[in-house]
Amino acid sequence: MKKLIFLLFLIPLCSKAQIYDHNRVFSDSTEYIDFNQGFLDAKIYFRGTGDYFIGFVSSSAYFVPAAICYVTPPKDRRFINHQNPNNEYLFSNVDYYYGYQYGATKKKRKRLLQGALTPVGIGVGMIAILASIMSH
Secondary structure, eight states, X not given: OHHHHHHHHHHHHHSOSSOEETTEEOOOSHHHHHHHHHHHXXXXXXXXXXXHHHHHHGGGGXXXXXXXXXXXXXXXXXXXXXXXXXXXXXTTOHHHHHHHHHHHHHHHHHXXXXXXXXXXXXXXXXXXXXXXXXXX
16 A cells, blocks of 8 residues: 555656657647648658668668768658648648658658668578578
């Protein structure tokens, strides 16, 4: 019982008073709703296939192209996707645009890392297979 009371007293002291979402302070407003919608749409409709390919191919160049692409944000012309039902809000609503840009940047970086780590994983797998064959 004493432990339970201690935990109930300790938990509010250790937690933060504000809720954070996407590294931004939560507020229930139209800006937040538009930003969230842009972020969610970028996760679905932003294409990161070319970024994966750049990450995959850059292993032969010591990952320099992947590092350069990781630092640069995606261009606005890559945001347009005709399958996105909210495409008309992309350049007319500032909060939606910032949310889409934030989500597209996160997706681009994720795809670059996936592409860059694929050859590393293949190499480690090949070494593990060779080591297991050689040990027998």
